[in-house]
Amino acid sequence: MARTDMLLPGLADPVLDAQQIFRAVLDAMARPGTIVDLPSPPASPEPLDPATTAIVLALNDQETVVWLDDAADSEAVRQHLRFHCGSPLTADPAQAHFAIVGDIRAMPPLASFNLGGDEYPDRSTTLILQVPDLTGGTTWTLGGPGIRDRATLAVAGLPDGFRDQVIENHLGFPRGVDLIFTCGARATALPRSTRVEG
């Protein structure tokens, strides 16, 4: 176990690892419901999973404001973000470009994050939600861009009413947040364009 007061290294190869992690996230975002393996996952500060850390390191820098929920908000995580990304932290979810959620059961409603505007829907929060498992939960049937016929997703450990929030988030299209679920070294995504059909 690494000492918590010691700074962990970032991506082993900041250039090529970031590229491969991005491609995995792009693949997940372009084909909702697909579970992707994140290559060369880095050392992770408690309580983040390697997948969460990988995505954060690959996509964040001094231009992205990050919000941490209580579960993810450890001194180790703050140090890691500050040193490797230089990202400013915010306490206001509506200000966040990226939100890191360690405990999805205790998180604020999706609508409290930045949903973007009608004219600039891209200025919305991307949520990285760390969950107990990407499979084994209640099965959702998905449709929409990136999905040929139907796709399924069965993320475990989601709180009651989360599905309704995701549906609500889609109905506001083009406004809305985009979700990336992480567990271990794997991830899957639910962009706002995805319909939850069953």
Add this chain to the structure above:
Amino acid sequence: MTTASGYNFAYLDEQTKRMIRRAILKAVAIPGYQVPFGSREMPLPYGWGTGGIQVTAAVIGPDDRLKVIDQGADDTTNAVSIRRFFARTAGVATTERTTAATVIQTRHRIPETPLTEGQILVYQVPIPEPLRWLEPRETETRRMHALADYGAMHVKLYEDIARYGRIATTYDYPVLVNDRYLMRPSPIPKFDNPKMDMSPALQLFGAGREKRIYAVPPYTKVRSLDFKDHPFAVQSWDRPCELCGATDSFLDEVVTDDRGGRMFVCSDTDHCGTRRDAAQEAAE
């Protein structure tokens, strides 16, 4: 292959790549919406594919195999120099074969060979805003997109019909993506529009001068605008390709001498070459 020294992998610095990558992810999440991005100066002038190159640079990795086409051809100046640019700065493998490529950067054509899952098609886009010639103000076109107020484009197409009896737009033909955003497919011939609909490949669009990135995820509805009594139709030719005999591909008219000689050949050089090779093999 070794990469040029003194440059980062794929030319762009990491901070720029992250910014472009974030824009690409938002573009994929909002199909057809143009995401503004901080376009960088590239070592070639605007209009030569600076947007496409920046998107490719942010996406490409050492495991990729890159194909670059210009009007369907792999051997034109623009295609050759962009391919060489990435071979030098990223050390990636390049190919002219559509089926062997993982990333295809294109100027104004979609390959005839159907694309497959996992392939990424990167378009070079001169003017990303479909409403720009109808409404010059960015503030207004942005609001029109917010409200999905695309009546002006229908009026434009209707005026074509009133004047010429048909919709006269033959390239850069406007499409509606995922039943929501009006999108310019870049100046591809309307012949290629049906290939965008429900394509298994991920389609990314980069406009360098206009600083916009947009995307069409795989298996996304892309509909060419039309009217019930004037349905969308693609160009057709009354002759086959004179080199490979294809009757289903987009043909270029090539002037062969100064006495009015001309021939019609496939614009997609890989498609034409593959067909001729196959015909020759069958003959032997």
